[in-house]
Amino acid sequence: AQKVTQAQTEISVVEKEDVTLDCVYETRDTTYYLFWYKQPPSGELVFLIRRNSFDEQNEISGRYSWNFQKSTSSFNFTITASQVVDSAVYFCALKEYGNKLVFGAGTILRVKS
Amino acid sequence: EAQVTQNPRYLITVTGKKLTVTCSQNMNHEYMSWYRQDPGLGLRQIYYSMNVEVTDKGDVPEGYKVSRKEKRNFPLILESPSPNQTSLYFCASTPGTGVEAFFGQGTRLTVV
Numbered sequence: 001a002q003k004v005t006q007a008q009t010e011i012s013v014v015e016k017e018d019v020t021l022d023c024v025y026e027t028r029d030t031t032y033y034l035f036w037y038k039q040p041p042s043g044e045l046v047f048l049i050r051r052n053s054f055d056e057q058n059e060i061s062g063r064y065s066w067n068f069q070k071s072t073s074s075f076n077f078t079i080t081a082s083q084v085v086d087s088a089v090y091f092c093a094l095k096e097y098g099n100k101l102v103f104g105a106g107t108i109l110r111v112k113s
Numbered sequence: 114e115a116q117v118t119q120n121p122r123y124l125i126t127v128t129g130k131k132l133t134v135t136c137s138q139n140m141n142h143e144y145m146s147w148y149r150q151d152p153g154l155g156l157r158q159i160y161y162s163m164n165v166e167v168t169d170k171g172d173v174p175e176g177y178k179v180s181r182k183e184k185r186n187f188p189l190i191l192e193s194p195s196p197n198q199t200s201l202y203f204c205a206s207t208p209g210t211g212v213e214a215f216f217g218q219g220t221r222l223t224v225v
Contacts, residue, residue: 009153033211045203045216052211091155097210100171101146103155 002027004094006104013082014112021077021107023092029053032096034068034075039089039106051075082111115140119204119217126194126224134189134220136204144207145187146171146214147179149200156203162187194224 003026013019025034036048049059051068059066063080079086092104117138126132138145146161148171158171162181176198178190187206191198201221205214 004155006155035213037216043201043219043221045219047213047215050211050213093156095210100158100161101148101156101205101214103148103157105153105155 002094002096002100002102004092004102004104006090006092006107008107009105010108010110012110012112015084016081018078018080019082019109019111021079021090021092021109023075023077023104025073025075025092025094027073027094027096029096032094035093035095035101036066036075036077037091037093039091041088045091048077079109082109084111084113087111115215117204117206117215117217119202119220122218122220124220124222126222128195128224129193132191132194132222134191134202134204134222136187136189136217137185138187138204138206138215139185140206140208140215141184142206142208142215143184144209145181146205146207147177147187147189148203148205149173149198150203150219151200159189159202191222194222196224198222199224 005024032053034051038046065078067076089106091106093101095101120135147159148156150156157173160179162168204217207214
């Protein structure tokens with residue numbers, strides 16, 4: 001069965017610190033997709049990144065980077081030089097064949113100035 | 114503008130009073146889903162639809178109904194709401210399996 005674990009319930013950092021959000025997943029499929037979404041205080045869900053199971057290349061987008069490791073079933077998300085605007089709930093999600101997204105419980109990130 | 118629109122955004126209702134939350138997408142997506150978000154549990158799928166007249170249960174379907182009579186619309190129906198259905202609800206659509214889902218703005222429902 002699919003499962004996504006975000007063990008960090010809440011993280012607090014001071015602005016300009018780097019922070020890594022952990023995501024560990026379980027799946028029996030060889031083809032699957034991983035996602036990160038951001039939920040700012042306003043409540044909407046903002047798509048950040050998609051990665052398929054055949055592409056283990058790490059990705060960097062500005063201050064954001066993602067480390068996908070199939071060997072450890074992890075898809076971690078790092079924010080470099082965090083800013084107050086990064087304060088949000090971050091969700092990792094897994095999709096196998098079909099339309100069902102399985103979400104982790106989310107990590108609340110608080111960035112203090 | 115490509116979007117998923119949910120209405121209402123906020124709703125307070127009483128136990129047992131039937132309600133419908135509407136969801137509409139303008140992207141001609143095949144797949145649509147409903148999720149509920151609860152603290153510490155993330156988002157959980159309630160129902161999904163692969164096309165018109167094709168729907169199936171997700172992980173937490175009890176107490177909910179859906180219909181897909183048109184491709185663009187996917188309403189969520191609570192025939193007899195109960196307090197344990199107080200939650201934040203999201204509608205989502207996607208064109209295919211490996212593509213990210215587009216989410217509506219969310220509907221915060223309180224059942225008293």
